[in-house]
Amino acid sequence: MKNFIIIIYNDDREIKRGFEEDIISLRSVIKTSEDVEKALIESDFKTLRIGLNSRNLIRTIEKIEESKPCLIFNLCEAFNGDSSLESNVAAVFELLNVAYTGSPPSVIELTSDKEKTKQLLLQNNIPVPAGLSINTVQNLESGIWNLQFPLMVKPQSEDGSVGIDSDSVVFNFDALKEKFEYISDRYSQPVIVEEYIDGREFSVSIVGNNPPHIFPVAEIDYSNIPPNAPKILCYKSKWMKNSDSYRHTPSVCPANISTEIENDIKEVALKAFEITGCRGYARIDIRLDNNNTPFVLEVNANPDISIGDGMAKSAGADGWSYNKLIKGIVSIAIERFNGNKN
The missing domain is CATH 3.30.470.20 (ATP-grasp fold, B domain)
Structure with a gap:
C-alpha cells in the first residue's frame, strides 16, 4: 500500500540476562517508535506501530502480508529481550521480500559481535584498540600478556553500553579477573578485554x-567527571537520566x-x-x-x-x-x- 509504513520495534516484557535496569535501554525504543511515527504522520504517511515479541510474531507476519506496506521501519534492537536475536528480525523482512530501513541481517550480526568487527577493521588497516575476546577465566592471564593496563572490559555482543559501568576500566590483574567473572556470569558470553585509550x-x-x-x-564532554574517574560512556551515562553519570557526560x-x-x-x-x-x-x-x-x-x-x-x-x-x-x-x-x- 502506497504511503503506508509499519513501524516495528522490540516489545521486551521480559529480560533474559543481566540486571533489571538493563531493560531501560531496550524499552527506550518504544519512545523512539513514537517519535518516528509522529514524524511520518507529519510527512503524510499512514502508519501502524507494532511491538514485536514471540507472542505476536506470526500475527505480525500475517499483518505485513495482508496490508502490503511500502516499507517496514525497523527499530528492533532485540527479540524477547535477547539482543543476539536482533539480526533475525531483519532476516524475516528479507524472507517476506519487503522494503525495510537500515542494515541487512548479515551486517547487524557482524557489528553486534565486537570481536569479529574489530578483526575485519584490522584487516583493512583501520585502527582499533589492542585486545582480544576471552571465553574462560583460565585463559585470562595468558591472553593478556602483551596488553598494557589500564584495560577496558565489556561484553562481546551487547550494545547500548549494557554491561559497562564505572568499574569497567581496570588497572591490575585482580580487578580484571573480578570484572571478567562478573560479565561472564551476568551475560553468559565471551568478554572483550582491550587497552583503554x-x-x-x-x-x-x-x-x-x-x-x-x-x-x-559529535564529542562526548568528559570535563565534568571526577579527575580520577575513567572517561567512559557507561550504561548510566546513556540511559539513566537522573544519574550524575548521565548529567556529567553531555554530547557536544x-x-x-x-x-x-x-x-x-x-x-x-x-x-x-x-x-x-x-x-x-x-x-x-x-x-x-x-x-x-x-x-x-x-x-x-x-x-x-x-x-x-x-x-x-x-x-x-x-x-x-x-x-x-x-x-x-x-x-x-x-x-x-x-x-x-x-
Missing part, C-alpha cells in the same frame, strides 16, 4: 549509501576540533561504515590517542534515532529537522529496495 571520544553519524552523507562530528555537536582532525575522524568513520557493509544509516564511535590517531571503538548499524539524541542531534547540527531525517531514511530504503528489484 584515554583520549577524546567522538561519534560520527552517517546516512545514505550513494553517496553517504556524514553529519557533523559540532565538536570543537580542527578541520584536520575532523577530516581524519570522518575518513576513518566512513571506511568503517563501508567495510562493515552498513546500509541506510549507522553511527561510528571513535577515540583519539595521544597522537590524535582515530581508533574505532564500535560500529553501530542500528543506532538510536530518538528526538534530540545521537544521530538526530548530529543531523540537527547539519540543519536537518527530525522529520527530514526520518523521511530521508525512508526514501533511502525504498529507493534501495526498488533498485535491487530492477
